Amino acid sequence: MTNQESVYNNLKLLYRTNQVSQDLIKQPYKRVLFKNILSLIKHVPHNSILEVGCSEGQLTKELTTIAKNITAIDVVPMAVDIAKKNVSGVNFKVAALEEFKVQKKYDVIVASEVLCYVKARRKMVRKLPEVGNYLVTNQYIFDKTNIGFGSIIYELLLLRYKTLKVIWYFNLKEWRLNLCILRDLQ
Numbered sequence: 001m002t003n004q005e006s007v008y009n010n011l012k013l014l015y016r017t018n019q020v021s022q023d024l025i026k027q028p029y030k031r032v033l034f035k036n037i038l039s040l041i042k043h044v045p046h047n048s049i050l051e052v053g054c055s056e057g058q059l060t061k062e063l064t065t066i067a068k069n070i071t072a073i074d075v076v077p078m079a080v081d082i083a084k085k086n087v088s089g090v091n092f093k094v095a096a097l098e099e100f101k102v103q104k105k106y107d108v109i110v111a112s113e114v115l116c117y118v119k120a121r122r123k124m125v126r127k128l129p130e131v132g133n134y135l136v137t138n139q140y141i142f143d144k145t146n147i148g149f150g151s152i153i154y155e156l157l158l159l160r161y162k163t164l165k166v167i168w169y170f171n172l173k174e175w176r177l178n179l180c181i182l183r184d185l186q
Helices: 003-016 028-041 058-063 077-086 121-131 149-160
Strands: 048-052 069-074 091-094 106-112 132-142 162-171 176-184
Touching: 028 058, 028 106, 028 132, 028 162, 028 176, 048 058, 058 069, 058 077, 058 106, 069 077, 077 091, 106 121, 121 132, 121 149, 132 149, 149 176
Parallel strands: 048 069, 048 106, 069 091, 106 132
Antiparallel strands: 132 176, 162 176
């Protein structure tokens, strides 16, 4: 089993053992981050959106308020099944971005707190322009118990693409720092 397969299997295990919160949207910082992501998307054409790592569809549901053509992918079949029940009008697929085939480029790729799970970082960063014109990332940088080294490495690799706008989220009470960044992949 490869390192990447191990990571994805661990994510699947979290769902099977109910260790993933069913109420992520109720966490105050998630509501703020979703608002920030939508705000960034509105700065560029956004008729078609690919959401990577859709989980149970919390952000997906918000995306349906600003776009009609949405595809949402996740590597965890159980998460996709739940998302399908939570959100209608979206094309859900069980897939990893690194293996996802597109017929036509999306206007925007949204990757919220997921790139850190993909181990083939350089390959992923090179693939992004084949999939979409713009990229919105939400990267966890740190909280009071962890530092997101995987996210930091991705942010350094993504510097090759023009940054259009950045929204910082810092909560002193939680000691949490997230960055929402809009990039031009063209």
